[in-house]
Amino acid sequence: MKIRPSLRQLESRAAVFKALGHPDRLRILDDLADGERCVCDLVASVGSSWSTVSRHLSVLKAAGVVGDDKRGLQVFYRVALPCVSSFVECLDAAKAGQAVEVRRCCR
Amino acid sequence: MKIRPSLRQLESRAAVFKALGHPDRLRILDDLADGERCVCDLVASVGSSWSTVSRHLSVLKAAGVVGDDKRGLQVFYRVALPCVSSFVECLDAAKAGQAVEVRRCCR
DNA sequence: CCTGTATTTCGCGCTTTGGCGAAATGGCAA
């Protein structure tokens, strides 16, 4: 018996996917995979303006994908949803070899 | 040694996430999880117009998330990226209980 | 309190997305 997800639930899932649907935000996630980073580091890595990067971070945070931690003058961000990276691996694997091992990479 | 993903690669990943970033498209994926469905079934399930649902399907197909199969007059869609559903489970689990079992749900 | 540094919020144009009805396509069937 499968239950049909409510619209609310679908919207909540979609919010996460939307947050992840931007290359610069995926770059940020990739940077954060190695450990927490301050905004200054991420601005350098992404190459956009502070305001733009800050907005990306607030989108990710609102979706629950990252968390932040203010220490001194700086704000440090960290990954809050570890399964994103394994899903990304699955995506890359599916893109590379079109079939077989796709089924193995998650679960 | 981690390699820094190219912009191309990040864009290709982001395209998948963008395709998944809409509640009606997640509804479609949920329907397809039980097996292939014709467009007519999906229109009934989603509740939007044919043109709208058809566009959602073309977005999902362009991202490689679903595949299609014309048989007779109808077109049947099916899931092409099975790891999406386990990732969604991970999302739901993370939303429910904020921490522990998140790490276990993928890989 | 005042200054400087780190970051976020605001306001603006600009592009993209989403949804609809109408028109177009592709095939089966008579």
Added chain:
DNA sequence: TTGCCATTTCGCCAAAGCGCGAAATACAGG
């Protein structure tokens, strides 16, 4: 061919998302 039927594409408009610089906020140090 003619006519349906299932589906897709087109043209329009409203809404959301993006990027930037300027202004606002937060806070440590003097």
